[in-house]
Each structure stands twice: as structure tokens, then as C-alpha cells.
Amino acid sequence: MPDANIPIIDISNSGTDEASVARHLVDAAVEHGFIYIRNTGGLINPSDIGGIFDLSRKLFKAPVEEKAACSIQTNNRGWSGMHTETLDPKTQKIGDFKEAFNFGEFRDGKAQQPLPKTIQPDEPQINAFREQCHSLCLRLLDLLGLGLDVHPPDFFSSAHLTRLGESGTILRFLHYPEGPSADTAQVRAGAHSDYGSVTLLFRLPGQPGLEILTRENEWAPVPVCPPGTESDPAPPILINIGDLLSYWTNGLLRSTVHRVVFSDQSQVQGETDTGPRYSIAYFCHPRGTVTLDPVPSERVRNFVPDAGTGDANPYSERKVLTADEHLQMRLKASYLSLYEKQELQK
Numbered sequence: 125m126p127d128a129n130i131p132i133i134d135i136s137n138s139g140t141d142e143a144s145v146a147r148h149l150v151d152a153a154v155e156h157g158f159i160y161i162r163n164t165g166g167l168i169n170p171s172d173i174g175g176i177f178d179l180s181r182k183l184f185k186a187p188v189e190e191k192a193a194c195s196i197q198t199n200n201r202g203w204s205g206m207h208t209e210t211l212d213p214k215t216q217k218i219g220d221f222k223e224a225f226n227f228g229e230f231r232d233g234k235a236q237q238p239l240p241k242t243i244q245p246d247e248p249q250i251n252a253f254r255e256q257c258h259s260l261c262l263r264l265l266d267l268l269g270l271g272l273d274v275h276p277p278d279f280f281s282s283a284h285l286t287r288l289g290e291s292g293t294i295l296r297f298l299h300y301p302e303g304p305s306a307d308t309a310q311v312r313a314g315a316h317s318d319y320g321s322v323t324l325l326f327r328l329p330g331q332p333g334l335e336i337l338t339r340e341n342e343w344a345p346v347p348v349c350p351p352g353t354e355s356d357p358a359p360p361i362l363i364n365i366g367d368l369l370s371y372w373t374n375g376l377l378r379s380t381v382h383r384v385v386f387s388d389q390s391q392v393q394g395e396t397d398t399g400p401r402y403s404i405a406y407f408c409h410p411r412g413t414v415t416l417d418p419v420p421s422e423r424v425r426n427f428v429p430d431a432g433t434g435d436a437n438p439y440s441e442r443k444v445l446t447a448d449e450h451l452q453m454r455l456k457a458s459y460l461s462l463y464e465k466q467e468l469q470k
């Protein structure tokens with residue numbers, strides 16, 4: 125079985141110098157596009173992560189009418205039911221075997237979208253979690269700037285400061301119900317790459333399913349707790365580079381294709397595919413009005429994408445001006461029927 129071989133980095137280690145952590149992070153982002161960030165407790169409190177998973181279970185258990193009243197809109201906020209999203213429309217005959225709830229940005233601690241009644245009292249907890257995720261993303265973007273020797277080093281992170289304007293950033297709860305066996309053609313989430321700059325992914329120990337497409341073009345499972353992290357107070361936070369940051373860096377940082385499958389036999393020790401699966405993602409985006417200008421970094425400038433190989437970023441040839449335009453282009457492809465319906469209604 126192929127090994128995803130994703131590097132594990134500790135960014136909280138005060139004993140290591142920051143420049144070397146930053147270089148390590150950039151190398152992993154160039155080579156793999158996926159990186160484990162160890163969570164020894166200091167990054168995001170393990171009990172806050174546990175609390176947000178409890179909230180997610182509560183939300184998905186709510187009556188379907190309550191969730192349907194908050195159905196996803198073209199602003200990418202709200203609930204999407206089973207088979208609504210199709211992440212790999214070219215291959216999939218039927219939409220993803222999952223339901224999800226997308227929270228857009230909050231303003232003054234309040235959601236800017238309807239929330240199901242069941243979780244309305246929990247708005248402050250959701251807001252606090254979003255804020256913790258965002259701070260971690262800013263730190264990662266600072267390290268990427270430092271590691272790429274970008275001038276100024278906060279070039280990426282400053283494009284993500286929320287007080288200066290809105291962005292397409294989404295906190296997403298995901299519920300993959302217990303499903304058909306692995307021999308059906310169904311997938312939990314079709315093959316895709318993420319749209320934004322960086323994604324944080326939280327998973328639960330023992331729940332398999334995520335796979336990445338390696339450089340050798342093979343699907344490799346991504347263990348929740350890779351060797352060396354088993355006794356940490358929480359699994360590492362899995363991060364990955366999205367299409368926008370790959371586009372922005374001319375394809376140097378890699379946006380790796382991944383999917384979520386039903387796995388018949390456990391491929392990873394300690395993980396078994398029984399019962400429902402839950403995960404939580406934080407898709408970080410720059411402010412919508414940010415223009416994706418050339419990155420002031422020698423390394424990015426000198427990078428020549430390998431045309432015709434898996435390394436070439438399919439979006440780098442398109443003329444995209446702002447972060448918002450980039451996002452709209454991607455959303456239209458995954459929610460084609462939703463967009464078509466809304467076009468007709470206009």
C-alpha cells in the first residue's frame with residue numbers, strides 16, 4: 125500500500141529557530157502540499173476541538189426541516205444535504221455521500237447567515253473556534269512568507285486580515301453517514317483540491333477515509349495519528365495548500381488532490397470504517413478584493429512549472445484577478461445544479 129509520507133512539523137517548539145521551521149514548512153508545501161502540524165496542546169485546545177465535534181453531531185442530528193431552512197446559497201454558506209455537492213463531477217455519477225454545514229465569516233461575534241435553531245445558543249462557541257482557526261492560519265501564512273523569503277514577510281498573512289474586509293473563508297462541519305460497502309461506486313467526497321489558500325482539517329482518531337494522490341499517481345491513506353504523535357493530547361492538525369495559494373505562487377506550493385472513500389478493510393492500523401465519520405475543515409481565503417499579484421519572492425519568481433506533468437497548476441494559465449473571482453470559478457463547478465437553478469430564477 126502506498127504511503128502518504130506527509131511530514132510532521134512542530135511549529136510551537138520554542139527551542140527551534142523560526143527560520144528553520146519556516147523552511148521545513150515551505151519544503152513540505154512544495155513537495156507534498158499536505159503537512160501535519162503537531163498539536164501538543166498549545167495550538168488549539170484539545171477540549172475546544174472536542175467541544176466543536178460535539179456541536180457538529182448535535183447540528184446534524186437536528187430535524188431535516190431545520191437544516192433545510194438554512195440551505196446552502198451561492199454565497200457558499202449553509203447546509204448541503206446528502207449528494208448535493210459533487211467534488212469530482214467528471215467521474216461521479218452521484219453526488220458525495222455526505223452532508224455539510226458551512227459557516228461564513230462572523231461580524232461582531234454574530235453569524236451573517238441563518239443558523240438552525242438547535243445551535244443558535246452555541247454561536248459564541250462557533251465564533252471562538254473560528255477565531256482560533258484563523259489565528260493559526262495567519263501564523264502558518266507568516267511562516268510560509270518567511271520560508272519563501274517574501275518581502276515583506278507578512279505579504280500573505282496581511283491579505284487575510286479580516287478587519288480590512290470580507291473573505292470567502294468557511295468553517296465547515298462534515299458528516300459522512302455510515303454507508304454502502306466499499307464495492308459500490310459511491311464516494312464520501314470525490315477527488316478534488318481545495319479552493320482557498322490553506323485548509324486546516326480536524327479528524328477523529330480511529331476514523332479512516334481520507335486519501336491523497338501521490339506524485340506517483342497512487343492513492344495513499346492519510347492516518348489521523350501518524351507515528352510519533354500517538355501520545356500527543358490531540359491528533360495533529362492536518363493542513364494543506366489550496367488552489368489559490370498554488371496559483372498565487374505560480375504552482376510552486378502544491379495543491380494536492382485528495383478524496384474521502386469508504387474503506388473495506390482497515391488500511392491503517394487502529395482505524396476502522398464502521399459507523400458515521402465526522403470531520404471539520406477551515407478553508408482560509410484572502411479578502412475577496414485582494415489581487416493575486418506576483419509574489420515578491422525570488423524563489424517564486426524563478427520557479428518554472430513543469431508543463432504537462434501533475435506539478436503544473438491547471439489554474440496558473442487562467443487570467444484571475446482577485447481572490448473572489450478565483451473562488452467563484454471553483455464554486456460554480458461543484459454546485460453546478462444550484463447555480464443553474466439560481467440563474468433560472470433571476
Ligand SMILES: O=C(O)CCC(=O)C(=O)O
Nearest residue numbers: 298313318334384403405
Ligand atoms: O473529511 C475529510 O477528511 C476531508 C474533507 C475535504 O477534503 C473537504 O471537505 O474539502
Ligand SMILES: [Fe+2]
Nearest residue numbers: 316317318382
Ligand atoms: Fe478537501
